[in-house]
Amino acid sequence: MIAATLSFAAAALATLGVCTLVDSSARTPRRSRGRAKSRRTRGSRLLHGLAALGRRAACGRAPRDLGERIAAAGHPGGLGTRELMAAKAAAAAFGGIAGALMAAAAPGRLGIVLVMAAPATGFLAPDLWLGRRAAERARAVRRELPTLLDMLRVTVDAGASLTVAMAEVGGRARGPLAAEWRAVGREAELGVPLAEALGAMGRRLPQAEVRALIGALDRARRHGAPLGATLAGQARDCRLGLRRSVREEAAKAGPKIQLVVALLLVPSVLLLVAAALVGALLGSGGLPGA
Numbered sequence: 001m002i003a004a005t006l007s008f009a010a011a012a013l014a015t016l017g018v019c020t021l022v023d024s025s026a027r028t029p030r031r032s033r034g035r036a037k038s039r040r041t042r043g044s045r046l047l048h049g050l051a052a053l054g055r056r057a058a059c060g061r062a063p064r065d066l067g068e069r070i071a072a073a074g075h076p077g078g079l080g081t082r083e084l085m086a087a088k089a090a091a092a093a094f095g096g097i098a099g100a101l102m103a104a105a106a107p108g109r110l111g112i113v114l115v116m117a118a119p120a121t122g123f124l125a126p127d128l129w130l131g132r133r134a135a136e137r138a139r140a141v142r143r144e145l146p147t148l149l150d151m152l153r154v155t156v157d158a159g160a161s162l163t164v165a166m167a168e169v170g171g172r173a174r175g176p177l178a179a180e181w182r183a184v185g186r187e188a189e190l191g192v193p194l195a196e197a198l199g200a201m202g203r204r205l206p207q208a209e210v211r212a213l214i215g216a217l218d219r220a221r222r223h224g225a226p227l228g229a230t231l232a233g234q235a236r237d238c239r240l241g242l243r244r245s246v247r248e249e250a251a252k253a254g255p256k257i258q259l260v261v262a263l264l265l266v267p268s269v270l271l272l273v274a275a276a277l278v279g280a281l282l283g284s285g286g287l288p289g290a
Contacts, residue, residue, distance in 0.1 A: 071204045073133035074176055088126050095122025137176050138207050142242055144177045145209055149235035157228045162217070163188035180205060194221075209238050 066081045079087070099118025103111030148169055155165035167185025170178040180201045187197040198214045213234050220230040 068203070068206070069127075069130055069134060072137070072206055073130050074137050074204075076130070076133055084126055084130070088123050091125050092119045092123035095119045095125075098122075138205075140175055141177045141205055141207055142209060142238070142245070144173070144175045145213070146235045146238040146242065148173055148177055148181070149213075149231050149238065153228050153231035153235065156231065162227065163194055177205070209241060212237070 066084065070076075070079060070081065070084065096115075096119040099114045099116075102118070103114045106114055151169045151173070152165050155168055156162060160168065163185055166181040167188075170181030170183075170185060172178075184194075184197045184201055187200070188194055195218065198217065202211055202214050216230050216234055217227075219225065220227050
């Protein structure tokens with residue numbers, strides 16, 4: 001029993017440590033975009049399947065900020081608040097079933113912990129996935145913004161209006177920011193005021209850089225400032241902010257990796273060694289009271 005408990009704890013710590021390190025390395029920009037896109041697609045399909053299973057469940061009232069978090073994540077798979085709450089209910093039910101099955105094989109009181117924690121983990125898993133999607137989208141927007149601002153400035157200086165320039169630049173580029181600029185151009189063509197279209201884009205992209213851009217465009221429109229100079233200044237500020245954030249992330253990566261190795265991976269190896277020693281001692285009769 002002691003050896004099984006130590007082995008289970010070692011496996012859990014090792015899995016958590018490896019997942020943490022893989023998550024840190026997956027945040028490197030411009031790497032494995034195809035695989036990341038396929039993972040997002042699989043995640044959206046999984047949530048759709050869970051939403052279909054839990055649609056008729058009593059999901060309760062959705063949190064007030066859930067719609068904003070879904071919008072910040074880019075409405076993955078076209079999910080709304082009702083569908084996401086249904087997916088959370090179905091995930092909690094599946095988590096409860098999985099926890100009950102694992103509890104039967106878990107040693108000691110660990111089964112009780114699994115039965116209690118598995119439904120809560122299943123209920124919170126869609127929120128964690130949604131947060132990861134929003135963070136990935138925010139990083140992509142920050143990387144794309146300086147280049148797209150330069151393209152927008154050149155198009156505006158060539159004589160195009162702001163709405164036409166945003167639609168053209170968005171049509172030539174890819175990514176979440178380009179898609180939002182295309183949406184602004186389409187809304188302006190349908191008669192939506194530019195300030196209202198930009199405000200809606202700011203709610204879908206709640207990054208400080210995007211809010212600063214919207215504010216600068218509004219001030220330039222109201223005061224008659226040269227739009228090209230405004231866009232050039234915004235591009236310069238975005239590059240400085242992106243360079244600073246890259247340096248900060250690089251400075252934080254080393255200590256995080258060392259902390260994960262020291263607190264998760266090394267203890268997991270020591271627990272495996274201890275489990276092997278305890279098993280050997282029990283097999284040879286060295287611990288008669290155990």
